[in-house]
Amino acid sequence: MSAIENQIENVVDLILEDYRCGRDIDLMEISSQPDKDIIIEVIEKLRRLVFPGYFRDKTYRIYNAKHNLSVMIEDVMFNLSRQIAKVIKAEEPEEKAKALSLEFLRRIPQVRAMVQTDLQAAYDGDPAATGKAEVIFSYPGLFAITVYRLAHELYVLGVPMIPRIMTEYAHSITGIDIHPGATVGKYFFIDHGTGIGIGETTVIGENVKIYQGVTLGGLSTRGGQDLRGKRRHPTIEDNVTIYANATILGGETVIGRGCVIGSSAFITKSVPCCTTVTLKSQELQMKPHGNCQICPDTFEA
Amino acid sequence: MSAIENQIENVVDLILEDYRCGRDIDLMEISSQPDKDIIIEVIEKLRRLVFPGYFRDKTYRIYNAKHNLSVMIEDVMFNLSRQIAKVIKAEEPEEKAKALSLEFLRRIPQVRAMVQTDLQAAYDGDPAATGKAEVIFSYPGLFAITVYRLAHELYVLGVPMIPRIMTEYAHSITGIDIHPGATVGKYFFIDHGTGIGIGETTVIGENVKIYQGVTLGGLSTRGGQDLRGKRRHPTIEDNVTIYANATILGGETVIGRGCVIGSSAFITKSVPCCTTVTLKSQELQMKPHGNCQICPDTFEA
Amino acid sequence: MSAIENQIENVVDLILEDYRCGRDIDLMEISSQPDKDIIIEVIEKLRRLVFPGYFRDKTYRIYNAKHNLSVMIEDVMFNLSRQIAKVIKAEEPEEKAKALSLEFLRRIPQVRAMVQTDLQAAYDGDPAATGKAEVIFSYPGLFAITVYRLAHELYVLGVPMIPRIMTEYAHSITGIDIHPGATVGKYFFIDHGTGIGIGETTVIGENVKIYQGVTLGGLSTRGGQDLRGKRRHPTIEDNVTIYANATILGGETVIGRGCVIGSSAFITKSVPCCTTVTLKSQELQMKPHGNCQICPDTFEA
Numbered sequence: 001m002s003a004i005e006n007q008i009e010n011v012v013d014l015i016l017e018d019y020r021c022g023r024d025i026d027l028m029e030i031s032s033q034p035d036k037d038i039i040i041e042v043i044e045k046l047r048r049l050v051f052p053g054y055f056r057d058k059t060y061r062i063y064n065a066k067h068n069l070s071v072m073i074e075d076v077m078f079n080l081s082r083q084i085a086k087v088i089k090a091e092e093p094e095e096k097a098k099a100l101s102l103e104f105l106r107r108i109p110q111v112r113a114m115v116q117t118d119l120q121a122a123y124d125g126d127p128a129a130t131g132k133a134e135v136i137f138s139y140p141g142l143f144a145i146t147v148y149r150l151a152h153e154l155y156v157l158g159v160p161m162i163p164r165i166m167t168e169y170a171h172s173i174t175g176i177d178i179h180p181g182a183t184v185g186k187y188f189f190i191d192h193g194t195g196i197g198i199g200e201t202t203v204i205g206e207n208v209k210i211y212q213g214v215t216l217g218g219l220s221t222r223g224g225q226d227l228r229g230k231r232r233h234p235t236i237e238d239n240v241t242i243y244a245n246a247t248i249l250g251g252e253t254v255i256g257r258g259c260v261i262g263s264s265a266f267i268t269k270s271v272p273c274c275t276t277v278t279l280k281s282q283e284l285q286m287k288p289h290g291n292c293q294i295c296p297d298t299f300e301a
Numbered sequence: 302m303s304a305i306e307n308q309i310e311n312v313v314d315l316i317l318e319d320y321r322c323g324r325d326i327d328l329m330e331i332s333s334q335p336d337k338d339i340i341i342e343v344i345e346k347l348r349r350l351v352f353p354g355y356f357r358d359k360t361y362r363i364y365n366a367k368h369n370l371s372v373m374i375e376d377v378m379f380n381l382s383r384q385i386a387k388v389i390k391a392e393e394p395e396e397k398a399k400a401l402s403l404e405f406l407r408r409i410p411q412v413r414a415m416v417q418t419d420l421q422a423a424y425d426g427d428p429a430a431t432g433k434a435e436v437i438f439s440y441p442g443l444f445a446i447t448v449y450r451l452a453h454e455l456y457v458l459g460v461p462m463i464p465r466i467m468t469e470y471a472h473s474i475t476g477i478d479i480h481p482g483a484t485v486g487k488y489f490f491i492d493h494g495t496g497i498g499i500g501e502t503t504v505i506g507e508n509v510k511i512y513q514g515v516t517l518g519g520l521s522t523r524g525g526q527d528l529r530g531k532r533r534h535p536t537i538e539d540n541v542t543i544y545a546n547a548t549i550l551g552g553e554t555v556i557g558r559g560c561v562i563g564s565s566a567f568i569t570k571s572v573p574c575c576t577t578v579t580l581k582s583q584e585l586q587m588k589p590h591g592n593c594q595i596c597p598d599t600f601e602a
Numbered sequence: 603m604s605a606i607e608n609q610i611e612n613v614v615d616l617i618l619e620d621y622r623c624g625r626d627i628d629l630m631e632i633s634s635q636p637d638k639d640i641i642i643e644v645i646e647k648l649r650r651l652v653f654p655g656y657f658r659d660k661t662y663r664i665y666n667a668k669h670n671l672s673v674m675i676e677d678v679m680f681n682l683s684r685q686i687a688k689v690i691k692a693e694e695p696e697e698k699a700k701a702l703s704l705e706f707l708r709r710i711p712q713v714r715a716m717v718q719t720d721l722q723a724a725y726d727g728d729p730a731a732t733g734k735a736e737v738i739f740s741y742p743g744l745f746a747i748t749v750y751r752l753a754h755e756l757y758v759l760g761v762p763m764i765p766r767i768m769t770e771y772a773h774s775i776t777g778i779d780i781h782p783g784a785t786v787g788k789y790f791f792i793d794h795g796t797g798i799g800i801g802e803t804t805v806i807g808e809n810v811k812i813y814q815g816v817t818l819g820g821l822s823t824r825g826g827q828d829l830r831g832k833r834r835h836p837t838i839e840d841n842v843t844i845y846a847n848a849t850i851l852g853g854e855t856v857i858g859r860g861c862v863i864g865s866s867a868f869i870t871k872s873v874p875c876c877t878t879v880t881l882k883s884q885e886l887q888m889k890p891h892g893n894c895q896i897c898p899d900t901f902e903a
Contacts, residue, residue, distance in 0.1 A: 004700060008679055011707045012672045018711040019654055019667075023718045024734045027655030028667060035658050036739050052320055053328030056336050065320075065329060070313045077309055098305060105312045109319040116324045127519075127528035128480060128501045132325045134462045137337050138469035161736045168740035172775045175476045175495070175796045177814075179730060192498040194476045194777070195514070197794045197814055197846075200730045212478075212498055213514065213797070213815065215846050215865075218729075227729035244498075244516050244548060247846060247865055258891065263516075263548055264567060265886060266866060272890070280885035283581035284566060288573070289559065353621060354629030357637050366621075366630060371614045378610055399606060406613045410620040417625045428820075428829035429781060429802045433626045435763045438638050439770040476777050476796070493799040495777045496815070513779075513799055514815065545799075545817050545849060564817075564849055565868060584882035585867060589874070590860065 087161045117186040125189045140174035141190030151180040199233035206238045213245035388462045418487040426490045441475035442491030452481040500534035507539045514546035645768045689763045719788040742776035743792030753782040801835035808840045815847035
């Protein structure tokens, strides 16, 4: 054995030894865990079910729409059930997982009805949108909302872990983090979206518009695991607009319907309905540069 | 047919039925729509054309640079034309699409000349940069700017939808959202970049530096589709620096040349040239903790 | 030759000509540059080494854990060494690269010991976490920290370019930008995370919690390359919590242990230990809408 082979062998032993510490990260039984890649494939196939005319797939042909759809749904059913069976606690996890998957699939028409309203809201709300196809193909807000609406149904059915893997996949693509536990009404519009965080117990009404960097969060997370299951995030009523980087915190905070929350506002108390909240005009300091080199004629101070 | 097969069959029928509602999302003719995956492949190949020495490609060999380049350009030409043909309105869409693709390809040297200045600006501006190769390989700002500069040429040529799919691809990778309609001068530097949003009608001069979380946006989007085509986003003149999380809004807002805009400033009015704008020092409340456990000696209050 | 072929030929010549300008972007020798795709494959394999039970791999079987691990480590060793050899300056770059790779691999147990503390901190700190597996599978913070901890070891060993490519890969997935040069103690928790930027010379103690949009940055980057190697970013001592969108700047700024920094605070000076810093309650303007249409009964003003 050469010197280098020997040294690699030593590294292997070192790491194997390290796997024997019994910590959470030392788990070795891969088969007991869900498969993140499969879950992401499932969510991508579900997006195709939602928007059947906007995705090309090398595997499926379109000679017979029904046949294609059957193949796709059997595929989702098979893979989703297997992943659910790994994460639920039940006497017969496989039977239970199949029942949950079927119930989930039956809800797809309801999810599609919601997504159609979200698409309409995005098109109506953005002067830069040249058409609805552009929104479907390129708007990260609609992407994140679609994945959230699908994941939320699994969350409501009590499936652990998988809904969050789905919404975190959308988060990684869009920078928009909607916890699958949040409740969101129809005609939901997210513009730009990067940096948005919407917590687990948030409740959002209909026809709400949210811009990039908005946080709908908890007031403090010092309580850690003790706060689990408690209402920690705000309620946003119908027809509210929340501009970029506003922060709204707390489980008792209610933003009344029709409110407009200005950019960068920081809110931890309820706001009555039909109110515009803006930062009192921020005091800015304006200082001309003394020895400006690029526009010497403008300032001589 | 087993019970489960029967139930799946029912789900298939349920969803097929749902596709017959005639809504936007019920479109089934995949062939009439552009193919997002192909458009992303095209933009990745265009990035290789911009930086020929920084991408390895399993498909192309480098024995003969000219031969390789020909194969690559024919590939881009073929795929881009086909996608353009699907989205333009023209009597002979395929002929028109070919002409547009050719015109676009002819502009690549101009795009490259701009990108070289952006690379220089990134290297000069960031003390953490160890070399220009590091910037090309790892800086999200240069990635987003390169994709924007390519997409912008298609936008200027009047191609709908495809430029936005390209810049939203870059947005998903980098968190930097530059609308292809924006106009940006040379030596443009974006640092970190996550959360930046630059609207469709923004005009940016030369030698401008922008940090993460900056919004160059519209004052209000209440007008929705009625505002389409109108100037809604600010003008940033030459040699301006805009620090993290500043927000500059409105189509009549002009930031004069040489200005420095401080972190988190919120600006909706024009600023004369050579001016430093900072938040009047934010009032902070500092409260020592009464019963601090970790440094008991420091505070006894 | 048809008209179109002729025109494509002209474009090829135009671009080839453009490659002869001798600028940085005109480099054509692909083989002298590292391969970003390979580096990303390496970091993904390293993540598998860190969490052996949470990744399925089609290539490796698990009949014999030691055999699998050997194959994986030889693979990482081979690919990482080849990439390092391209970026280091040494008399015998290949020998040096092998020695660096081996030294790096030997540090994996230390990295894993740190990551286990980060996992614990994420679970303890987030009431939405249903278990540690959920954190490993779906939390972007743990993803970014794991990649950072691995890349940091290569940075400390003096490997250029590659560590930054690794952390920028994590940045693109998570929106969290941790420079590999930063120093971070154990039990580090990042929640949500999108928009976080942590600069090259930042020093972070143990048990620190950071939320989305936080910048630990330089006061000014006007100095550009002249500032290279100088301390430009803050020190965060043990047990500090920094809430969303706070900005802490400057190489002489020290946030003392036990401090709590409130949302959106902007700090450029040191804060003594055990202090809570919050924005003096932001002045908000609240205006009921005069002619509200949606709740006509509520306001008549």
